[in-house]
Amino acid sequence: MKNKTLAALCLGIAFLGCSKSSQNKKTDYPWWKETVIYQIYPRSFKDTNGDGIGDLKGIIEKLDYIKDLGVGAVWLNPVYSSPNADNGYDVSDYKNIMTDFGSMDDFDLLLSEMHKRNLKLIMDIVVNHSSDEHEWFKNSRSSRNNPYREYYHWWPAEKGKPNYRYSLFDVKGDAWKYDSLTNAYYLHYFSEKQPDLNWNNPKLRKEVNDIMIFWAKKGVDGFRLDAFQFAAKDPNFPKFPDGYEKNFIQYYAMQNGLHGYLKEMNSEVFTPFNTMSVSEGAGRNFVDAHELVDEDRNELNMAYAFEGVDIAKYEGYKLTDLKKVFSKWDSAFAEKGWLSVFLANHDQARMLSRFGNDSPDFRNPSAKMLQTFILSMRGTPYCYYGDELGMSNLNFNKIEQYQDIQAKNSYAKALSEGQDMGYFMKKLSFESRDNGRSPMQWTSEHEAGFTTAKPWLPVNPNFKTVNVSSEEKDAASNLNYFKKMVNLRKENPILIHGKYELLLKDHPNIYAYTRTLGKEKILVLLNFSKEKSSVHIKEMSQQPDIWINNYQSLESKNQTVSLLPYQACIMKL
Template structure:
């Protein structure tokens, strides 16, 4: 397996609007991020990932870019970015940018020109189609943000395609001029000195020829049309060209957002012999609590299902491609509320999830606030929500006459604003995030959950993350070890062995609030294990043949050289 810096790194994702406000306007900004770099360095972070900071009208919080070469004025100026990049590098960290090239804002100069006339040279920068024979939309594809993917434009009497918001028209990657302009822009940022890109919705840049109807609109496992605008072969043709002409010329980290794939499809993106991307974000584990009705159809999840999904990704990519490890990001609910217990066992379950994430093979991503156990928020009224996806969902359900209390409950559980409430720095006014009125309401639990308190507590979630990150830097087995699942069918305990060269780890995780007994499998013969980390006080020399685990208990042992191997699935 090739060793490289981006495999050995821990990444910290910043949602700039909500991280730290320096000027009191209620919106996080680049000088605010700069003021917290020492905090991130202390945590042990290697790479900072910034969500979009480009000029944008903010229809989708910066994921609708109107100028790739300018900084959103709310965040600062290009001088602020240059200073931030310099200071990140001065601390031995790296910085990657979030980039959206599946679509732009409808306020981008390209689109303004494209919609101005059917004959304009930039008309073909976007995807335009006449009405269907019946006078309606060109096909039955559904947007990720509800409704049709097609928006009628009166100026030229045609429809343009938007997989997301109607203010996010899709670029036409079939046009060589679009590709050349995107490549040029990416080189501009890389020449400025950034260390790579997280590329948003990259698996959608290729669409089916002819834009046919989806023949199975009744299948709600995906949006209608999804199979016709996701993970098509032409996506890989474009990524190989992008790698050949741009990525390969720099020592950078690249990660793509790719929904709807399994490990086999992922290897088309990340196989080290295919020269496309370093890693991708997969979503299979993020759908584990979704029913047939999709993300808003919240259902109980099971640990055997999680084991099956994560084990598949760990084993099928090992030695071929690389995993991106995450439970939280700007689009997902807070993990401690979703997969843990954010009430009775808040700290224990937050530490358990951290242990799980940082003891798998792949690059761990920490989302802002995760390291202090920030939780979901439940606003009383839809008027307090800002997220376009949630607002569209609510509007759609209102029109259907749904029980609005139930609709709001689904948004409480799965809405993206859960991840976007301001970072909780202290228990002072506005949690230390701003001296003004924040752009979105705070989670009221900032009095009890905040950075300042956790820095002072040696047993805090923050200090637990810090120790995990240190261990990952100390022992290569955390990064490069293979993965062997044990106790495959246990409904409450997730346990596995990691082995690399002469190092072996045993990871034991009790994912629930009960007290099951861990039995060491007969195939593992262990003497004198070394306890590296645990989220409960444990005697270091304690026998591990049989352990009654505490609620949400996590332990990681370093085993003597060359213990007998476990076979995956052995119980």
């Protein structure tokens, strides 16, 4: 039979049935465990000065929108001075603001206005490398005797070319760049415009700690350390096995010295200023991850592992693999440590296009289903700007359309190697980082209300229907569903701290799991398919107490549930 009582769920009362049992009371946990973090790519959020580039004043203008989402913190991608070779991840001055984004006064106002709204700010700190236009590097390359020489990794040419190191961004894949000025090579794990900093040097480490203290004194609430798992390097640069770049993480991440750097950073910055900390990447294995974030390690607060987000490729993915990855990470952190939960960020294509279905027929239910997943798992959810609307990929088909240095360099590399460029372009169109960086879609007006000028990256053509203005007025929209789901999580600690247990691990379409806290238990059912699927759930009662549902009804009978395409629901057991 169909449970008709569920029809009202999409009309704004999705969580009225959530009873608060005694074991469900709030307890004293750090704020970063109990909030939802909203990630903003500032270049693409809101332009206020008509140059086609988002700015800090644009974020200030939209703070009430962000607050209304129910989130408690914002992770802001880099806004420091930069020549912008890698969209701000090549920093030329860590204590100044890129003119594209505004001024330090604008930043100070942003932070003040956020704190007035009880929103916290997490800054991106990019210190595995700097820009080659940073004063440190300019001095470093000027002379072998310059005091800043040891701020970077240099290899004298007279010793012969150093052992090969793989570059993630370089066209030739070589991380050593020859510089004729001092007849030496410098190291760059990313672009040649991003020379790697030498963390073996205590003077460099003090400089970085001083930079973080500068921002912490302003009142910044947390730091996200970009690519920091790569920071430690053996200065002898021994030879690695042939073909190691296929599994470069094993050789680049968590090398000797890294934990010492983090303990020093913790004692100098994180603990004295009570700032939250998370590093991009979680090392090579669970041991690495725990050594980064377990409380007694005095290093970082939270692991940010990529294994789950990396599953979805152009060729597709298996739900059973997704379940396996998220379940094993949860199990590894069930008793100790803390995880980030996410399916999208600035280095990925859009979540909806990769893990859901961005066709008009299934856009809305699949976007809601994915949000239900992220916001019902144990750990701190990270929600990327625009995903609350169901924003999707740009679907570029020409290399001239791309702005991303990684896309351009990988295209040049593929061309030089004689790859099948037709296949390459289709894969790039699906996976490119530019997909996740298109301008925020505010209205159905000119350029989605993002700018009055030509935007730095095209607005997705679907902005006429997928935008904040339209979705705010629609009770059944992705946006309003996201707000309900955030509030549901905030009101029910079981969704934050409850034990996770996977059900139906081999089902190809349904992701089902329970969360348990004390005597309370809930069931989460997610259909990751465009097909209707029926499953038997022995834990279900005859009349389930539905907390939230992305459709107006749920078909259930005798503990068998029939889920519509991309249907998602949470019920109390």
